Amino acid sequence: MNQLKKLLIIGSVWPEPNSSAAGSRMLQLISLFKEEGFGITLASPATDSDFMFDLEEIDVVKKTIVLNCSSFDAFVKELDPSIVLFDRFMMEEQFGWRVSENCPDALRLLDTEDLHCLRLARQKAFKEKRQFKIADLLMEEVAKREIASLLRCDLSLMISEYEMELLTDTFKIDSCLLFYLPFLLEPLTNADLDLLPSFEERKNFVFIGNFLHEPNWNAVQYLKETMWSKIKKQLPEAVLNVYGAYPSQKVLQLNNVKEGFLIRGRAANANEVVEQARVVLAPLRFGAGIKGKLLEAMYCGTPSVTTTIGAESMHGNLDWNGFISDDVEAFAKHAVQLYQVEALWLKAQENGIEIINHRYLKRLFDADFKEKIKYLQANLEQHRLNNFMGSLLQHHTLKSTKYMSMWIEGKNKV
Structure with a gap:
């Protein structure tokens, strides 16, 4: 050659x-x-x-x-x-x-x-x-x-x-x-959206991330110890499904069925589990680069709530596909709003498509x-x-x- x-x-x-x-x-x-x-x-x-x-x-x-x-x-x-x-x-x-x-x-x-x-x-x-x-x-x-x-x-x-x-x-x-x-990425169209599960067809929250990556492990700890109880209190039927490759014993021990905090381990198909969720939660407190999990959420038509670090460099001057907050109370409030209000959810989904089509094609x-x-x-x-x-x-x-x-x-x- x-x-x-x-x-x-x-x-x-x-x-x-x-x-x-x-x-x-x-x-x-x-x-x-x-x-x-x-x-x-x-x-x-x-x-x-x-x-x-x-x-x-x-x-x-x-x-x-x-x-x-x-x-x-x-x-x-x-x-x-x-x-x-x-x-x-x-x-x-x-x-x-x-x-x-x-x-x-x-x-x-x-x-x-x-x-x-x-x-x-x-x-x-x-x-x-x-x-x-x-x-x-x-x-x-x-x-x-x-x-x-x-x-x-x-x-x-x-x-x-x-x-x-x-x-x-x-x-x-x-x-x-x-x-x-x-x-x-390839462009997302309205026809693509029509193939995705609707607001009514989706339920529960999801976190997804490789557990060999320290920011992901820290975010899951943060969810378990601080945030999830605030969300669960307002949405008692909701469940948080936590997916990720290479979970350690420390991660697995966080599983709690009664609290609706479920450690699922590796996802056979990441897109499928994100498409079935109504909202992605990603309270990342340190890290760098752009976050594949949040881009994946946009591509799956799933709004997200994340932090300033999570959204860094990802959306330019465009509106986020959900909410960005570093405050615990506000984070939980926004997660509940996205979960309950369809109009807000649909607007967030549209924002995600805009970000994909203007910044990642x-x-x-x-x-x-x-x-x-x-x-x-x-x-x-x-x-x-x-x-x-x-x-x-x-x-x-x-x-x-x-x-x-x-x-x-x-x-x-x-």
Whole structure:
């Protein structure tokens, strides 16, 4: 195959679209490159899971790789990809120097998913019971690693406009190194809405989210300990169904039939359970990126109540498909209103469709993204000359990370 049409994706995990939005995101990116005729290999050091997507179905080669092992060098040199996409900055840290050394002319892309340093800094501030400040980011150790990774790559894909602003304004990242590429969806029409369950046909509340993700676990605790009783008091027949992949024993222990707080575990089909619910609850108190669960709710025609963090960067100047509140009493009040008042519910549903059709359609972004990739491939040398800080970090990282990795590999052989 022509070297110009080979893409290597280095994933932190194998895609699980039914477990997390990140899995769906990866399949969307694969689809974009398949449309351009790329032969794609997805490599990961992760162990296989029962829920991983069958990559053979979409003609993607699956390759298991090993951390701190020179076997990757031989693999990537033989593959000789023209583009390498790192799934999260940790994969660039581990394998970026090897790619740079063995395939120096390959375009290096980073899919950030969200800014990890922002999520961790907010989480730390929350647990220390203080307000998050931008200055917290500058002191976050992960920020130094993550920003260095962004600078070493030729282009980083961002799903949040707020995070792009943080990178350009706070960290002074050149905008030419960033590309806004949110979740990519097909349009929703009135005909699509007619196929969805109506207000009368739906019942109960739902929360859905991967429990390996700390903000989701915290939100479920918050619902159980603080919010659900306020809602249940006004709607005694209502039930909150909590779905999510990889629930721990701590999560399972929250199940309480008498209180109508039901831990359901992994959803076989996330869309189906969200479509059957009347309202999605997502009281997220820290996090980053844009929330797949809330976008999914809009696509399923299900209004939601969330927090400022939950809705961050998702709706622009458009009205939310429900309510946004950080106050416990107001959150509960809005949840009950949405549940009881059909006119309010229908308006919220319409708002969600507006958000999808104005901010997340694939056709709004795919052509520009493909052109950007072609431009960078044609002008890669000059692009890298313009990114001196990236070259500097690449030089020093190549040295330090290379010898650390070689030391670990040598130690493992003893």
